[in-house]
Amino acid sequence: MRINQYIQGQPCWVELASHDALAGKQFYADLFDWEIQDMPIPGGIYTMFGLTPDQDAASEGGDVIGAAYQMPKEMTERGVPTTWLVYFAVDSVDETVEKVKAEGGSLSMGPCDIGTAGRMAMFIDPEGARFAVWQAGDHIGARRQGEHGTLCWVELASRDPESAKTFYPKVLQWTSQAGDMPEFEYTEWLVGDKPMGGMLQMNQEWGDIPPHWTLYFTVDNCDETVAKARKLGGKECVPPTDIANVGRFAVINDPQGGFFSVITLNSEPNT
Structure with missing residues (x-):
């Protein structure tokens, strides 16, 4: 689109x-x-x-x-x-x-x-x-959404979600709501009435990794994309995993160490 x-x-x-x-x-x-x-x-x-x-x-x-x-x-x-x-x-x-x-x-x-x-x-x-x-100005940003290889979600990993829920709405005029994640607490960020990102709380298992934003790119097939990334020299950080009512995602490290997520959605992403 x-x-x-x-x-x-x-x-x-x-x-x-x-x-x-x-x-x-x-x-x-x-x-x-x-x-x-x-x-x-x-x-x-x-x-x-x-x-x-x-x-x-x-x-x-x-x-x-x-x-x-x-x-x-x-x-x-x-x-x-x-x-x-x-x-x-x-x-x-x-x-x-x-x-x-x-x-x-x-x-x-x-x-x-x-x-x-x-x-x-x-x-x-x-x-x-x-x-x-x-x-x-002349450049609005990304010109395509909702198809293979495009950004569909952004996610903040935070050690202090309550502070983030104060900071970002005041800075960027977002609202937030609880996400539908039965296994753990998850926050969704909304622009208007449309979710466009989320936030999860970092625990001890994250070690000394600092708080950060993660990008999710839409792909046609999560498993095939992960296999392709391996052949190209990337590494699998989180293997293909199903998220109930959302889709199937994985986290990948590129050959230079940059990380990102890919996801095959069950339905069209919010636009």
Whole structure:
């Protein structure tokens, strides 16, 4: 399905900072059948991921769904892992910056304009989870949803869910509700009346892994995608597992150590 607009608070873009962007982008292109378009930027290359354009794509920016770039050497030397970052659409980046600061988060980059594409900023929430926001100009974000290789869900792993349920609604105007997970407590994030993400509480089994956001990509067949990832050099962190009334998911590490989830949904994702 083609997307022409995002509203305040919706996930709108994903971006991979990789220790080896050349190898990393090829892994994802092969895994999800993404197309690759390299764009020169100061200091390197910004790779746009996309799906085969549909009939309506024409000159509207193509069917891009995310991007990747080489992580700066200084970040790699500090031990920052290969990481996926989610961007949320906002009406005003500058107003969001002030809200984040007021609620105990911190600004890690920006705010700044990206040419005529839009305005962005990156943040760290009060627990240390990283996220970004995007105020659209010429570029609204991902152009496709609801099909193989597209983002369908974002999930916060938190050690203090009650704090997160205060922070994110005030910053991004979300609401929350209890999710239908009989085995454990789960929170769903809503924009308007539509769930678009979730949150689970980290326990001792998570060890010293810091709070973080995880991205879920829709796939036609979870098991086949995991097997393909293994052949491409990825690793299975969580094997294909059924989620009652939702679908079948798995967690994968790419060859550079970046993690993400794939899911075959029982029904169409919320859009």
